[in-house]
Amino acid sequence: MISAMSNMFAMYPAKASDAGITYPDVNTWPTYQVEGQKVGYVPIPIHTINDDIDYTLNPDMICPRQAYLWYYVTQTQQYINLTKANQDLLNKLTAITGMEITLSNLWVVADSLFIEKTWNKTWISGITDDMYKQINETNDIIEYWNNGLQLEKYGGIDFSIEIPKIRGGSLLWSIIGHIQQKIDCIKNPNQDSCGFFNKLKYYVYSAHDTTLAALFSTLRLSHTNWNEDGYPHYSSAVTAELWQMVNGTYYIKVSS
Template sequence: MVSAISIIGLFALTGFSTSYTNGTKELVFVQTLWRHGDRSPTKTFPTDPYQESAWTFGGGGWGQLSPTGMKQHLNLGKMLRSRYVTDYQFFPTKYNAKQIYVRSTDVNRTIISAMSNLLGQYGQDDGSSVADVDYPAVVGWPKGFVPIAVHTVDDDTDHLGNMESTCPFREQVWNLAKTSDEVKNFTNSDKVQSMLAKLTNYTGETVDIDNLWIITNALYIEQIYFNDSIRTKNSWFTDDLYAQADAINDQVQLYQNGIFKNMPNVVNGHDVGVLTRKIRGGPILNDMVMHMNIKLACQGMTTPNCTWINNLKNYVYSAHDTTIYAFFSALLIEEYAVKPSGGYPLYSAAVLLELYVDSADKKPYFKMIYHEQDGSGFKTITQGIQGCSSDYCDLDVLRNFSATIQPDQPIDQWCYSDLNKYSGVSTVSMLLIAVILAVRNDFFGLF
């Protein structure tokens, strides 16, 4: 499979329009996956003294991006501009609708994070944009601000960006995973049971490993915004209790993303680790690899259905910590790239996936870069991926990973499959077919 798709992908590799090279390697495409910025809690527990009315920023209410979160993405946008516009001269100096596509999950905080980020990339009053060409020269319009389209799909069906989309099969796999010896031993341990019992008593609701994150997440954010009063208004809160609860939740997140100490973790004939990584991180990893395969396959072709990808330089996913977590877990680099082990990717964390073509050996390579949080730079993490020994790695390594954890059916169908009827048969990767169909069928107008 890999050799066949490599032949197609490497056909006529010369002639990519790019202005950045590193030695013999030419940058041809960038994909970015980022987490939204700082926000209010998405929900909380009944006894919490900080209910929804306490959160007034960003329009008010649960899960809204704060001004701090907007600034975090403004800063990241400026960093992306510095890297790809100023230093690499790869992205255009001003917004070009054909060269960037931005997809966000359908919630305010990710959409506004994308807007804030794009403001940093292309909305500054630096002379790069022209009044009455890129924005209206009228009183009241911020000088230099260029609005850029942010696309989205219904959140319940967004299996790429929203790890909580409606997917009964994913829930069945998680319920099965909870019956494994490893998860049961962890859940039933004295440490975990004691903490769940304490929190049940304190919070006014029954707390288990499935809703523990609500408490730890709310307390995390409240320490940012109400640290001067949280210990007086919430008398049971202590730093030690929070740290213990958070550590337990970190381990739960590993399990929920298919990372177990004992791998494979087989229950009733199903490897719940592989199934989990397929259903969570599999869709977005395969989407990214599909874009790169199509970029390579369409090079040198002038058919209308290849025009969009030939022009496109930057594909953006504005999403969540859980999205990045699932993506890393699919590549088995969660512990390498997310610090501390088991913790969530932080606000404005971003993964940059760069596609290169080497003019010497005519082979495609990828480079993976991570931005951990606001204030940190870009760190190359390619070598954390098994099979990658340098900052530039053979694209076939990523193709193999994507084939291994590719959903066994189109994800919107697989989500409604019945695990009890799932045979676990191996599936031949559909990447080659996807590339061929992409070139033959004009469905890319959707982008």
């Protein structure tokens, strides 16, 4: 929500003369300085739904099919070999944290340590720089696998096709649906369904690093962070722009 609000504040800047028009003219309204003048933030409605029912932006939603596929990932020789190679690390982390740490939940430790490091907090006793490096390198591999990347087929399952459909497919089709509707309304603007889309210039989804990584996998990118290992960093974004050629055809420009 904070990311979405920041995005909207930048998209719709105000002037001091807008007080009482685009934002409330009251002393308690939040303001910022522009050329020595107080300017109020323009309130933009942002719609959200609970994370546990968000099948578009939450790739980790409870899904029997995803649980089924991940079970088979854990049966692959790749998963077994990576577990064996990191068993000492997993045992140490289990002892330090008081919870059983496996490859499947290693991200919990990786995230916590990253946040503490970012904010210059002291790590819990027992964590070393070498361990942190090993945790991140191992977790990067798991993040690939979470999104169906870099996995060999197992039991007739092509994870690179099946997992992305579940984790990022809903968002991809939402984007495609909006683009198709916009094109249709450009061609036929008088349709009843085009009242909203005729003026639509910008549509934003605000979610998490896991959301972007899942979307990248549906686009058949080879990395979870555009062209890097690991998940996208704070404030990362992807844009999908609809362009019309001089000959009337359309194309999509995707950038990050």
